[in-house]
Amino acid sequence: MLTADRVVSGTDVLQLLARCRQGDRVATSRLLSLVSRGSQSDRALVSRELAAGEVPSAITLGITGPPGVGKSTLTSALIAELRGRDKRVGVIAVDPSSPVTGGAVLGDRIRMAAHGADPGVFVRSLSSDGHLGGLVRSASLAARVMGACGYDVVIIETVGVGQSEVDIAQIAETVMLVLAPGAGDSIQAQKAGVLEIADIYVVNKADLDGARATVADLREMLLLNRPSDGWRPSILQTVAGTGQGVADLVTALFSHHEACVSDGELAVRRHRRSLYETRSVIDAVLAEQLAGVDVGEAEDPYAAADASLRMLGRRLLDEGVGAVLG
């Protein structure tokens, strides 16, 4: 992997961005390395230049669902379909459960299937460094970077349906939940989770027995849970391996995006993502700070806490998001 040299100024970031937009993959890789492995001030610098500049932003699609339903294959099929419509596609493959390898494997799988040589496709893996807040923060900024680099659609794919995947899905503007036939039980089990936040439901492996029953289960669940106005979630069937149903899926994605633009929901979701990213930056700074706080030897825990909190306060006041240790 490419090791990023340090950027030292906003000008460096702007130069990198300009090169990215001309299709310079080395520059893109370097910029994304700054996001995922750089210092907090590197990230803050990248974020500032994105916010200040007139940069394009991508349609972001979050894909989640239980392991084994074929999310990676479906992602590859979506890439192929989007490329056929002349869209440039960025992929962020996120594995919160893996410190390094899992995420990389996931990314590699997609990369191979999607013809790594295609200049219109860029795949980046993000794995957990043990701090979920850091992952949400990185994924959100990476998606903005890919948008600024000129990718039309950014797919954020997660490996499962745990709370962390739900959190990550919520930084996307359109959320796709992938299930496989016979997922009735897992639908029940997940009813308080990601099921309710998806905009598009996909029953993949629709050539297997039980696809219709799963669709019916989903339809019933949506009738029970959904408000009567606004976007009515789609339920689609695909066979990712053959591409069956994938064109309809891409059409549903664009339909949802256009519905969001016209009813103002897109602005709401982008604002929500911004708040979410802000919160995760705050959490990450505080977590790093707290790990380094020496709570001392005082007899009185409240006095010790008081001293530590004032020390922390001084540091935050002086340095803000730059208040990261060592």
Add this chain to the structure above:
Amino acid sequence: MLTADRVVSGTDVLQLLARCRQGDRVATSRLLSLVSRGSQSDRALVSRELAAGEVPSAITLGITGPPGVGKSTLTSALIAELRGRDKRVGVIAVDPSSPVTGGAVLGDRIRMAAHGADPGVFVRSLSSDGHLGGLVRSASLAARVMGACGYDVVIIETVGVGQSEVDIAQIAETVMLVLAPGAGDSIQAQKAGVLEIADIYVVNKADLDGARATVADLREMLLLNRPSDGWRPSILQTVAGTGQGVADLVTALFSHHEACVSDGELAVRRHRRSLYETRSVIDAVLAEQLAGVDVGEAEDPYAAADASLRMLGRRLLDEGVGAVLG
């Protein structure tokens, strides 16, 4: 329940403490209400006076174990045995899973069984207000208050063996894990948790089939996991309902306490508890602060986080542990 009037100064706290030590139960109840339901500055005031004064401290015993093993009955039997040895006993019944009622029910159960009219026994229930840090913080300070009030032994009883119970148990100086016969499976399941932190293992309901096998399982587990020096954990059998084995249990408690005094472990554990309480005060202040942070409308999440962190820093620097909202 008694509603605490506000205390306004350290003098108030000292006067309350003096009344508590003379056996004034209304004063004791009021002081413990300040700890569990008072403001942060009330708690800080109580903690300061405890740390500054020459107050006695109790032997603290944490009792944990799966539901249904008879922890409450055993607690009642321990109280009776300790009273027979002329020890005053405070009990803190903690239920992290219950917002209010569960903890109260647990406390009531112990209170009834232990003859609520006995002036040498004081039972207090603590339930979660949804914030575990708050509960650890309250339990730790409540134990110190009971010690300062002249109770010789303070029992902290929790309802289960989840992570929160393990956390709470760690504020005790002696940790007792209660199991019932046939708990082999649950021993396996818990091997990474509370099993390794207990100092005394109790197989209660020892008149039931399988008690010996459970003792053998425990012995094997301890042989595998324990360091060769220091306290060698006891494994005892009891029938809490009849009192069988309870005298030996109390003897084991005092033996462990004395071993801790003589090998310096007591100081280590009290220091650890102090650090733990400090951390939970810090966490509670930050959680309250963060819940009230307005992350604003900035285009750039890092700029928004920066502004929020500096605002938080200003407040912490000015107010320390007093920086609680509303």
